[in-house]
Amino acid sequence: MQRYIALIDMDAFFASIEIRDNPQLRGKPVLIAGSHSQKGVVTTCSYEARKYGCHSGMSVLDARRLCPNGIYISGSHGKYVYASMKIVEICNRFSPVVEPFSVDEMFLDLSGCEKLFGSLEAIGEGIRGAIRDELQLPSSVGIAPNKTLAKLASRLAKPDGLYIIHPQDIENLLKDLPVQQLFGVGPKTTEKLNLLGIFTAGQLAQFPIEVLTRKFGVMGYHLRDLASGKDNSEVVAQREADKPKSISNETTLFEATNNRVFLKKVLLSLVHKVAFRMRKHGAVARTVRLTLRTHGFETHQYHQTLDHKIFFETDLYSEIIRLFDKVHFEPARLRLVGVGVTNLSFDEEPLQLRIFPDFDEKKVRMAEAVDVLKKRFGDSVIRIGDCRSGDYKYRPVDKPPLSFGMKNYIAEEIDSKKKGE
Secondary structure: OOOOEEEEEEOOHHHHHHHHHOHHHOOOOEEEOOOOOOOOEOOEEOHHHHOOOOOOOOEHHHHHHHOOOOEEEOOOHHHHHHHHHHHHHHHHOOOOOEEEEEOOEEEEEOOOOHHHHOOHHHHHHHHHHHHHHHHOOOEEEEEEOOHHHHHHHHHHHOOOOEEEOOHHHHHHHHHOOEHHHOOOOOHHHHHHHHHOOOOEHHHHHHOOHHHHHHHHOOHHHHHHHHHHOOOOOOOOOOOOOOOOOOEEEEEEEEEEEOOHHHHHHHHHHHHHHHHHHHHHOOEEEEEEEEEEEEOOOOEEEEEEEEEEEEOOHHHHHHHHHHHHHHOOOOOOOEEEEEEEEEEEEEOOOOOOHHHOOOOOHHHHHHHHHHHHHHHHHOHHHOOOOOOOEOOEOOOOOOOOOOOOOHHHHHHHHHHHHHHHO
16 A cells, blocks of 8 residues: 655744734735744744745844834734644544644645545645635645655645645656755755755765765765655654643743832733643642742742642732742842742543532633633633733734624533533
8 A cells, every 4th residue: 555644734824823813914924923023033924024035933133124014923822722733633534643743734644545535636635625614724735655755745835735746756856856945954954965066856865875974974874865755754643742740931021120010910921821721731730830030040939839729810820929929039130930830630631621620610610711712812812810011012902802702602612512521
């Protein structure tokens, strides 16, 4: 049986989600650039921004020079993770073996699956169609005999397309392919290969192996296999991640400060992220941790073990503030703050808040509603307490408003989860 691997690669994933949720951004250069857009790096950008030479990993300062009219958005990690999870669900309909390679890339082992769906083309277009219909997002799909070639095929499919490499196509396709387009060959390796007179995969495949191993060590064998289209690595099905020992979030402030009112708002923002991740894992905590780093790079951690378990924002924030109020760091200024929890216990089924029968039912229902909204619209869509500050932006101000039918939406989502248990 001929082996076939697919790679689902989302097109400008984070930017596409922001454009989907705010159609006014369509056709404009959109760049996702983290919380501190002046000092950060570009996470991803729309194809309109790429026309100016912008790309992921570029500093925001460089991007602004190239694209002064770009629209810079801090983004929402919660929305992106939720979309990624839905994409994995779609992929599981087409193959029993799905391996998330990153938040926006998934490998599928399609060996034998074409018999169920009719053809490789039907599978590729079926996946792309489902992602487009259910998530309103563009994707590119590459299908080939192995992972390395599937990655190459996905690049050739961009944007928003399907490309299939069959065994008989491999030699001609690789012959004139620039070495930098091989999966895993970065700028430094490309530079070293160019110094040897190697510019294409065809040249690399024919290059003496003893020279390659002398220059690159055992990596020389891997490079030659890449250039020959050989790759025996398996697609590894997603397994439930190991339960974390701790859950935490930290942030480096744009400017060091000792303004306690402002710092408490930052801590509340971090509390929201930690509490959401706790409930995602179906976890409750007994120990809270506060991390503070001064502008002199001195880091201090403070712990408090409780006689009860917590999982909700208000409870976690109360304990963090108790610790914070006991710390006297002035006149030093803080440049980093962090919130964490340890001493965790878990339910067998994550995401099920009904695992906590000892907690107040009203608080449990509230937590469920908060999580439904965050999964659908992003981490910053709803906050308990005041996280906002004129000096510290947690989210762009141009997020679309929630619809009037949100109450029904929340109820339907919670009911569907109960029925699916």
